Amino acid sequence: MFGKFTHNVDPKGRLFVPAKLREELGDVFYVMIGLENSLMVFPESKWEQVNESFNSVPLSDSGALRYIRSNVARCEPDKQGRFVLPPILRKYANLTNDVTFLGQGDHAEIWDADAYNAKEAAWLANSDNLATALKELGL
Amino acid sequence: MFGKFTHNVDPKGRLFVPAKLREELGDVFYVMIGLENSLMVFPESKWEQVNESFNSVPLSDSGALRYIRSNVARCEPDKQGRFVLPPILRKYANLTNDVTFLGQGDHAEIWDADAYNAKEAAWLANSDNLATALKELGL
DNA sequence: GATTAAAGTTCCACAAATTCCCACAAAAAA
DNA sequence: TTTTTTGTGGGAATTTGTGGAACTTTAATC
Numbered sequence: 001m002f003g004k005f006t007h008n009v010d011p012k013g014r015l016f017v018p019a020k021l022r023e024e025l026g027d028v029f030y031v032m033i034g035l036e037n038s039l040m041v042f043p044e045s046k047w048e049q050v051n052e053s054f055n056s057v058p059l060s061d062s063g064a065l066r067y068i069r070s071n072v073a074r075c076e077p078d079k080q081g082r083f084v085l086p087p088i089l090r091k092y093a094n095l096t097n098d099v100t101f102l103g104q105g106d107h108a109e110i111w112d113a114d115a116y117n118a119k120e121a122a123w124l125a126n127s128d129n130l131a132t133a134l135k136e137l138g139l
Numbered sequence: 140m141f142g143k144f145t146h147n148v149d150p151k152g153r154l155f156v157p158a159k160l161r162e163e164l165g166d167v168f169y170v171m172i173g174l175e176n177s178l179m180v181f182p183e184s185k186w187e188q189v190n191e192s193f194n195s196v197p198l199s200d201s202g203a204l205r206y207i208r209s210n211v212a213r214c215e216p217d218k219q220g221r222f223v224l225p226p227i228l229r230k231y232a233n234l235t236n237d238v239t240f241l242g243q244g245d246h247a248e249i250w251d252a253d254a255y256n257a258k259e260a261a262w263l264a265n266s267d268n269l270a271t272a273l274k275e276l277g278l
Numbered sequence: 279g280a281t282t283a284a285a286g287t288t289c290c291a292c293a294a295a296t297t298c299c300c301a302c303a304a305a306a307a308a
Numbered sequence: 309t310t311t312t313t314t315g316t317g318g319g320a321a322t323t324t325g326t327g328g329a330a331c332t333t334t335a336a337t338c
Contacts, residue, residue, distance in 0.1 A: 078288070104208055136204075138192055151296080
């Protein structure tokens with residue numbers, strides 16, 4: 001999963017799955033809260049792994065995990081390729097108008113478009129950042 | 140992959156893969172942002188290596204890599220040997236009219252032709268540059 | 279318990295964008 | 309020159325993305 005795609009949430013809270021990600025995300029996927037008010041989207045296969053990890057943590061340590069897990073949404077897109085994102089998640093990520101999907105290899109991320117653009121622009125503005133990152137990748 | 144080839148982007152954002160690079164790039168290749176507003180093009184085999192590097196970085200540290208990865212495009216040339224470069228990448232590299240491909244061994248680079256020519260001219264203007272470079276190569 | 283309102287789903291329709299395909303000019307090879 | 313390959317343009321058909329209507333379900337009110 002790669003690339004950046006921007007769509008809007010409609011008044012009913014429906015989100016369109018970008019065509020390029022649709023196949024990889026499949027008919028059923030899971031949305032969970034992520035870092036910095038982003039959301040993470042897992043295709044079913046990956047979700048099973050994540051779920052395993054949840055289960056391997058002892059219940060007593062699970063304060064934070066309880067919160068995360070209780071806000072997971074199982075989503076199934078409709079015929080047009082849209083799905084309804086529960087209000088809690090929409091609120092967590094401040095999704096109001098435009099929303100960007102980011103392909104991140106084995107999963108995707110959902111961000112409020114403005115918030116993400118600001119972050120990205122700030123990062124790109126410092127060209128050392130890119131040079132360092134490429135070096136880390138061995139390029 | 141070697142050589143320098145210049146073609147144009149058409150209004151639909153299509154780029155022609157230079158004949159001499161076509162075989163080495165294959166039916167599927169990946170385009171990613173590079174230094175100084177250039178783009179990097181990887182054949183599938185090389186891309187797999189790069190992708191490994193991406194995956195070896197823990198999610199929490201991946202801030203920088205997020206921006207890079209979300210600007211990757213998987214490309215498949217059409218029957219004429221052209222492929223569509225997503226607007227984000229075209230914009231990043233300021234591709235409007237003429238575009239040059241540079242063969243760089245295991246990958247290729249894409250530059251705006253004017254921008255690249257200017258850089259090249261500036262570099263050539265100082266003859267010490269060449270001497271230094273050859274020395275680095277042990278020649 | 280019936281009626282109405284609100285919220286949530288499913289479906290249909292349409293514009294815009296993208297893909298696919300055909301045609302042709304220019305350049306290179308035979 | 310003739311033939312093939314390379315490079316470019318554009319139209320037709322399909323897909324994508326968006327809005328909203330119609331229908332269900334849930335809840336609220338009398």
